[in-house]
């Protein structure tokens with residue numbers, strides 16, 4: 330493919346920013362704590378956070394990349410240059426199952442952006458025809474300071490480029506892997522920002538369905554939810570049947586393969602994120618069979634290392650989010666009043682005002 334061809338088929342759509350909404354009191358939260366403590370520094374039942382693998386049932390797998398296509402990105406670097414954007418193809422910011430993310434400088438306004446490059450030829454038909462169109466159409470509607478904002482969409486040949494806000498500090502998984510567990514207070518601030526972002530999405534009837542540390546991006550003064558590849562717009566009481574996301578972060582109802590309320594399963598996943606942030610451990614081992622994990626979830630058999638000191642407010646909050654029975658689990662709106670989150674909400678809202 331030549332640069333000329335690239336230029337000929339290039340199309341774009343611009344998107345703009347801003348934001349958001351409110352919360353109410355949460356009342357159903359349990360006061361007794363059930364998370365066991367382990368006496369060793371490396372508890373038997375604890376798992377270091379790693380990049381998670383998708384469900385077997387997921388249709389999100391890429392096809393094999395061919396050697397020849399590797400050079401195509403250079404054509405696009407030139408095409409971006411003609412649009413006044415300097416795409417850095419020497420180093421990836423990250424990669425997902427079917428995309429690569431690069432950094433670029435938009436010389437038109439001197440802004441740093443992240444560019445998600447998707448090779449359409451690598452996608453399964455489900456991703457191409459269902460998940461990707463949903464990702465783009467829902468993402469365009471989402472404008473909130475705690476959700477990574479989509480700037481523009483460019484298409485050329487068999488590539489789709491999504492330009493978005495650039496998170497200078499990378500993703501949260503890498504952060505925890507590099508620096509270890511996050512101090513409870515700082516993690517509480519992050520949780521309140523993520524919960525605000527999630528509550529905003531849910532208020533638009535959009536569920537995320539793939540909340541995990543690698544899909545949370547760190548900016549200079551906040552964290553934002555990202556990767557809207559599994560989003561779904563549904564009525565509040567509609568059940569989902571597509572089992573997406575990662576096993577380690579999945580709510581029991583998902584692992585059991587029954588219809589699930591995607592808004593409440595998002596709350597469970599964010600509870601897992603909270604747990605991992607403060608403990609630097611995964612609560613459940615995704616290598617175990619689903620029925621075993623479900624039983625561990627039901628009996629709350631996750632372990633906080635004894636070296637990690639957490640307050641009752643923190644533990645009771647992620648335990649409330651990880652309530653086994655979805656009907657008893659607080660909504661994202663109710664979670665704003667959890668004791669680990671509520672102290673930060675006023676500050677979070679003041680900034681957005």
Ligand SMILES: Nc1ncnc2c1ncn2[C@@H]1O[C@H](COP(=O)(O)OP(=O)(O)OP(=O)(O)O)[C@@H](O)[C@H]1O
Nearest residue numbers: 422423424425426427428430443494496500543556
């Ligand atoms: N805006 C951004 N700023 C900085 N880094 C980013 C940004 N967006 C994504 N990344 C990096 O790229 C990685 C992959 O991005 P993203 O999760 O959007 O892709 P994906 O293909 O949908 O991933 P997957 O489906 O595997 O979760 C992220 O985990 C993160 O490390």
Ligand SMILES: [Mg+2]
Nearest residue numbers: 425543544556
């Ligand atoms: Mg991702």
